[in-house]
Amino acid sequence: MRIVDNRGLPCPQPVINTRKALKETGGPVVSIVDNEAARENVTRFARSQGYEVEAVQDGGIWRLTITPPGGGGQGAHVEHASPTGRGDQANEGARVILVGTDRLGRGSDELGSVLMRSFLYTLTQLSSPPDTMIFINAGVRLTTEGSPVLDELGQLQDRGTEILSCGTCLDYFGLRDKLAVGRVTNMYEIVETLASPARVLSL
Amino acid sequence: MGPETLSHVLRQLPVPQDARLLVGPHTGDDAAVYVLDEETALIVTVDFFTPVVDDPYTFGQIAAANALSDVYAMGGRPLLCLNLVGFPTCLPVEVLGEILRGGCDKVAEAGAILAGGHTLEDDEPKYGLAAVGLVHPEGLWRNSTARAGDALILTKPVGTGVINTAAKADMAPPEVVAAAIELMRTLNAAACDALRGARVNACTDVTGFGLLGHAAEMAEASGVTLVLRAEAIPVLEGARELGAMGMFPAGAYRNRDWVKGRLAAGGVDDTDLLILCDPQTSGGLLASLPPDHAALALARLSERGVTAKVIGEVVPRRQAALELVP
Structure with a gap:
């Protein structure tokens, strides 16, 4: 899903940017x-x-999700896929990685840290990186x-992955301003x- | 700057006390007026802004017409003007020449003299005028003296703010932009001259606070309620459609938020409300006159080629300073 960040931009720039994104992707x-x-x-x-348009407010920020009428877009592609084409269609869905730890795997914390670094580095080498990464706990x-x-x-x-960190978790660890x-x-x-009908990988 | 923020800052300044100062800062009027003698009062005003159009000559014309409008809104005649200029070093100086030529031509059209000015280096171009005009103290039009029973006349359609914003986004059809430009560079001189032939109780010009913002100021300063008929208010062709497509400048929303606490509006949809709050560049005069004089004024306006409309009436103060009916 295309994300247009209009923070700090004066009118009419947010409309111009959104219009461009809708024109290019169809939503x-x-x-x-x-x-x-x-x-x-x-x-x-x-x-x-x-x-x-569906709006979600978070403090002074609004996240406006703009979809074609009748719930079109990525979700609809998956839902309407024919049984035979299911596998291909599912590949078009957004790819999300949910990261609930700073270490990969159980057993050794030290090894887990090394593995997490290696995992993220390898991710940067993929031809198409994930759409979204959500960091919790x-x-x-x-x-x-x-x-x-x-x-x-x-x-x-920089390559288009949206990096999201859970606000409650940042507060819990005292990391909100870090x-x-x-x-x-x-x-x-x-x-x-x-x-959403995304493919979620949970770590 | 929005009306809310501005009035908050201005409240912190001392109120000047001088019997010869007929109009000072506290009524939110268009210009300061100072009595020289029984026959003559001085109108002093200043206005400048960043370009609203691409063509420098046209920008100069518009900025000058906008600054001179404050003199006309007080019922006066422009006498002397000074240029106020901010200009970046990175732009060709010919651009500055064109801006000043546009301003100079407009001042000449107003029958006033351009007597000098001041220039400073700035990140983006800014242009406008400090203007001085004359008015007979008894012929002075304040914004604080509208009377119950008056009719309200508006001498230009609204919608220049939303059209200018849409032009920046390349979303306004060329003929829509051209009509807005023509309107913005038209002096309020003919409108003022026409209204002088009738008894004007109060007058203001419609600029940055939008029609409803300036109408609310007039109502509050006069202690009355202004009732406006949304359908009667002339709107520039294309402005409503562009507004519905999200082309309102941020100022329209600021004005709406300020006006909302002073407004009773039943059955008027939000897009229409925003159009009436759209900040205007070089907008028309909003005049309050007894109904028979309004009829006379309309005839005189029409004779001078000014398309003016009666857009509402003044009633004794009710709960809201402003009422908007469909």
Whole structure:
């Protein structure tokens, strides 16, 4: 799913960016805005073009999910796939990695750290990196200052992977203002992402 | 800047006390007015902004027409102007020349003199005027003296803000943009001259706070309620459609939020409300006149080629300063 980050942009730029993304992909598109004028303008624009808009507010940020009428987009592709084509169609779904730890596997913590670094490095070498990575619980240690894998996550982000860290978890570990890559998310968005017809890999 | 923020900052300044200052900062009027003698009062105003159109000559015309509008809104005649210019070193100086030529031509059209100015280096171009005008103290039009029973006349359609924003996004049809430009560079001189032939109780010009913002200021300063008929308010062709496509400038939302606490609007949809809150560049005059004088004024406006409309009426103060009916 294309994500358009309009934070800090004055009107009419958020509408211009959203229009471009919808033109190129046909939707769904997620448009992130940080003020009331942009929220209303992007919503007006999308509805005037026949799209459906769903808004989720998180503090001063709105995440506007814009979908073609009748729930089209990626989810619909999977649902409407014919039995024979199921495998191919599923490959088109968003790929999400849920990271609930800063170590990979159980047994040795030391080895687990090395494996996690190796795993993330290898991920950067894939021809198509995941669409979204969600870091929860001790996983947020990987997205904050002092993490040994900030370079790798930065590379993934540059290549289009959305890096999300659970806000509650950041608070729990006192890391809210130490976030070094990606942005803060909430349980609503996490559940929404995981519950969508995406392929989820859980670590 | 939005009306809310501005009034908050201005409240912290001392109120000037001088009997000769007929209009000062506290009524949110268009210009300051100072009495020289029984026959003459001085109107002093200043206005400048960043480009709203690409063509520098046109921008100069629009900025000058916009600044001079404050003099007309007080019922005055422009006398002297000074240029206010901000200009970046990275742009060719010919651009500055064109902006100033546009301003100079507009000032000449107003019958005033461009007597100098001040320029400073700036990140983006800014242009406008400090203008001085004259008015007979008894012929002065304040925004704080509308009376119950008056009719309200608007001398230009609204919608330039949303069209300018859409032009930036390349979403406005060229003929829509052209009509907005024509409107913005039209002086309020003919409208002012036409209205002078009738008894004007109050007047203001419609600029950054939008029609409803300036109407609310007039209502509050006058202690009355202004009742506007949404359907009667002229809107530039294409503006409503562009607004519905999300082309409102942020100022329209700021104005709406400020106006909302002063407004009773039943049955008017949100897009229409935003159009009426759309910040205007070089907008028209909003005049409050007794009904028989309004009829006379309309005839005089029409004679001078000004398309003006009666858009509502003034009633004794009710709960809301502003009422908007479909």
